[in-house]
Amino acid sequence: MMKLKYLGLTSVGLVLALAGCQKNEVSVEDSASVGTDYSLVTPTKAHEDELPIWQIPNLPESAEAYYAPDSYHLIAQMQDPKAVPPSHARAAGGALTWIATDDGKTKWAVNDRGQDGCSYFMPDGERVVYTSTRDLMDMPVGNWSDDDDYPQGAELYMADKDGSNVKRLTNNNVYDAEISVSPDGSKIVFTRQIDGKLDLWLMDSDGNNQRQISFTDDWQEGAPFFLSDNRTITMRAWKRSESGERMTKMTVFTVDTDTGEITPITNDQWMNWAPFPTPDGKHYVFVRPLKENPRNWEVFLGSIDGAEPVRLTFNDSFDGFPSVSPDGTKMLFTRSTGERFMSDLYTFVMDISSLNVGPKPNE
Numbered sequence: 166m167m168k169l170k171y172l173g174l175t176s177v178g179l180v181l182a183l184a185g186c187q188k189n190e191v192s193v194e195d196s197a198s199v200g201t202d203y204s205l206v207t208p209t210k211a212h213e214d215e216l217p218i219w220q221i222p223n224l225p226e227s228a229e230a231y232y233a234p235d236s237y238h239l240i241a242q243m244q245d246p247k248a249v250p251p252s253h254a255r256a257a258g259g260a261l262t263w264i265a266t267d268d269g270k271t272k273w274a275v276n277d278r279g280q281d282g283c284s285y286f287m288p289d290g291e292r293v294v295y296t297s298t299r300d301l302m303d304m305p306v307g308n309w310s311d312d313d314d315y316p317q318g319a320e321l322y323m324a325d326k327d328g329s330n331v332k333r334l335t336n337n338n339v340y341d342a343e344i345s346v347s348p349d350g351s352k353i354v355f356t357r358q359i360d361g362k363l364d365l366w367l368m369d370s371d372g373n374n375q376r377q378i379s380f381t382d383d384w385q386e387g388a389p390f391f392l393s394d395n396r397t398i399t400m401r402a403w404k405r406s407e408s409g410e411r412m413t414k415m416t417v418f419t420v421d422t423d424t425g426e427i428t429p430i431t432n433d434q435w436m437n438w439a440p441f442p443t444p445d446g447k448h449y450v451f452v453r454p455l456k457e458n459p460r461n462w463e464v465f466l467g468s469i470d471g472a473e474p475v476r477l478t479f480n481d482s483f484d485g486f487p488s489v490s491p492d493g494t495k496m497l498f499t500r501s502t503g504e505r506f507m508s509d510l511y512t513f514v515m516d517i518s519s520l521n522v523g524p525k526p527n528e
Contacts, residue, residue, distance in 0.1 A: 238290075437452075
């Protein structure tokens with residue numbers, strides 16, 4: 166198993182180089198569609214132990230997708246010939262931010278230049294935030310999967326969902342990425358790298374009042390997402406002092422953004438990667454390689470209280486980047502469909518309505 170230095174929310178956290186793929190550009194819809202058109206997609210069981218899934222049609226290779234507030238549209242980084250190509254054949258990159266529907270009915274580009282990392286919807290569903298090198302393309306291209314070579318021209322942006330009215334939120338020559346938004350829309354959390362160290366930062370939704378909220382010399386924090394309380398986030402981190410090990414051990418934590426208190430919720434000394442909290446505030450989905458076969462990465466449902474996780478995917482290669490719809494009924498994830506580990510990566514949807522992890526308004 167190759168050593169993984171970075172597994173976060175900007176690009177595939179392995180050595181990944183996806184070929185550019187042409188897309189049919191579609192105009193932004195004038196009005197929101199009501200929901201998934203099941204005449205275009207058919208949820209089926211790829212494995213007897215899995216819940217029903219479908220691959221989103223009409224999308225190129227892509228990873229790290231997140232639902233809009235309508236639990237129908239999604240935002241993701243998709244391989245795009247307009248993007249700056251990866252720095253070398255085995256580097257991650259070459260993607261730009263697109264919005265699509267989970268039935269593949271429509272899609273459109275949000276950004277048209279540079280290289281993009283992670284992205285997220287604002288709660289109004291009309292604006293988005295994303296990471297891009299669009300204004301600093303003269304800087305070294307870097308590699309989104311190597312924390313020793315992260316794109317230092319990666320900045321954070323806000324735009325309307327059609328890509329217009331772009332506003333730059335950060336302005337520096339360091340890596341700013343792994344961005345997400347609090348459910349009430351008041352806060353944006355992200356990861357910043359300074360002198361090789363990754364820490365979590367918080368800012369107001371207009372980009373003001375940027376402040377660091379984690380201060381650890383050894384731990385490399387990232388992948389922050391808010392729980393429903395608008396205060397607590399989940400994240401994953403690994404130790405720089407253990408970076409030479411064959412398998413990068415990662416721990417899932419909760420962080421109180423008001424006090425800075427960090428609490429571990431996994432303690433198994435294994436790789437626990439890409440946590441994303443569910444709308445009920447009690448669970449999270451995440452990725453874990455199987456201990457009996459570390460080249461088989463699966464998605465699990467964990468509990469904030471530390472209870473034993475439940476396996477959700479059953480695939481012989483790579484499943485990763487899980488995220489749950491705001492209504493708690495669907496999970497986006499990336500699946501390798503090729504013959505090699507992490508080859509031919511596409512975005513899938515799993516029907517998780519039976520898990521009962523949706524919002525609990527009366528609690």
